[in-house]
Amino acid sequence: MKRTITLFGLCISVSLLLQTCNTRTVTVVQTGFWTVKSEFEGVSRNSAISFTTGNVAYMGTGVDNSGQSLIDFWKYDPSTNSWSQRANFPAKARSEAVAFSVGTKGYIGTGKDGSSGNLLRDFYAYDPITNTWKRIADFGGSARRSAVAFAIGAKSFVSTGFDGNEQRDLWQYDPATDTWTRKADFGGSARIGAATFVINNLAYVGTGSTQAVNQNDFWQYDSAKDLWIQRQNVANTSIQRAYGVGFAIINTGYLVTGSADNALWAYDPGSDSWTRKPSFGGVARTRAIGFSVGAKGYVTTGMNGTKSLDDLWEFEPNL
Template identity: 40%
Template sequence: MRRTKKKNVDFILYSTSLVFFLVFLAGCSSDDEEDMGNWQIRSVFDGKPRSSSAYFSIGNKGYTGTGYDGDDYRVDFWEYDMDGDYWIQKADFPGTPRSAAVGFAIDGKGYVGSGYDGVNELGDFYAYDTGANSWTSIAEFPENPRREALAFAANGYGYFGTGTDGDNDRKDFWKYDPSADTWTELFGFGGDKRRGATSFTVNDKVYMGTGVSNGVYLKDFWVFDPQSESWTKLLDLDEEDDYSIVRSNAAGFSIGSYGYIACGTASGTLNSIWEYDPVNDLWERKTGYEGTSRQSPVVFSNGARAFVGLGRSGNLYLDDIKEFLPWEEYDEDD
């Protein structure tokens, strides 16, 4: 009887210890995951702090302009040198001062258009020649002018859609052909209407999600194949209980074979950042943006490096910028 009792006690002690050990490991794993990713301070933006600026990247240069500074809509335009970590002011954007415009780049040339001037939604577009530092008007968007739309480039074309025209959130998508200077409507996107969505590109596929419509932050997530110009629905952004990716007015970018969604707003500004693995259709939380949480920031990325900055937190307009290093451990002292 004594031997049986001792065995039972030993088993209970062993089981209890094992449970505590597994819980400890799980806690360490979660902490380790959230400690992965480091932010390093880079050169503060030389222009006036602002939010909702248009932006795009070409090689190791990031470009941004327009936006709203809390008092005025802007037209000044800037270049950020990723290697040298400095800013240069370029030729002003030639259109009406605006915020919530889009930007994208095709074959070494930048494109900026749409947005809001404080009274009206806009549909005009312009091309920026980086070598000549000059702007040229291109074909105006043929459908409802809008703001807070989504734009990206793929396969030598520009793609533009969603947003709001002031009376109605939109879900249509259009293709811009720079050689013909024409817009063509595309069909096949089955997602919700939205404004303030974001996207990133991994291995020539474009991943799109987030945004808000009718006061609801959207959870659907999609991949666009530029070769077939078709959309495929992926797992929702709240598929797992520990995911908290839904938001609007965030920054989307890619580094290597992973995509990222950072900052934004969802009943308040956010600093969280999530890493997406396209192979497994899974998300992992990384170290949050180091500094003030924000919505409507800009992001510059060359596929190997990424820089996030500007934007606003409530009525505070921001001009700082930081580089994200996803595979370094967080260091609060750098």
């Protein structure tokens, strides 16, 4: 098993004692508001999924350094900075899937079959209380990979992605009826590798790649009105990227990592403006996962060059 690292204090370089059966000294580098946390205990990977329920996060699937797709599934508890393995994802191993949570349950679906390369549209619900999986209605759109997913209230949504062509359709899932309904298409161009976050029951989707060109447009979706509105782009900056991650902390959204660089950008929906924040503390990466729990954001796994990663970084905006 991999060991847990706990950080104390704020400085640029700090030596830490790892309290285990065999004490050893570990040197870590902390940049700005980013802190390295306990590395992911599964194999290194990229193109995984994540969702949060309550005060914990879950992650799994993806592809490892050998190109093998995965079905293992893990829980991360920020309060103890620890990972624990949960019941494996019950279907075909896959990468580039999507995930979201509604209420106390998480949902995983779509993606690329690791053995055949076929695209998928099956979906599964995970119950953290019983640690069990249940197949639900297949995704309402075409089988695809590299889409985005988000939840607003009691409904969830899947959009964009690649089914042989880049797509911009939007589908709503209602867990109460186990049904998918097509909604208004994404406001921007069809794309893959976009990023998303939700603030005050409004979803925001942007960046990604359209016909191999990275994008920096940014859109707001109001599910009550089924309406997309374009928001402020960040022209001539490094926000233009694909396969980055997005997460929200309280009333601010964040975009980081991806095919551009390690720049972290914060979005204020009240002023419709972007602000540059301290760059991500880890190595540059694409196809990572990001999530937030409480007042902190997290980035883990991903790919640097051809190497998959397993480090975990915590971002605290008000440190």
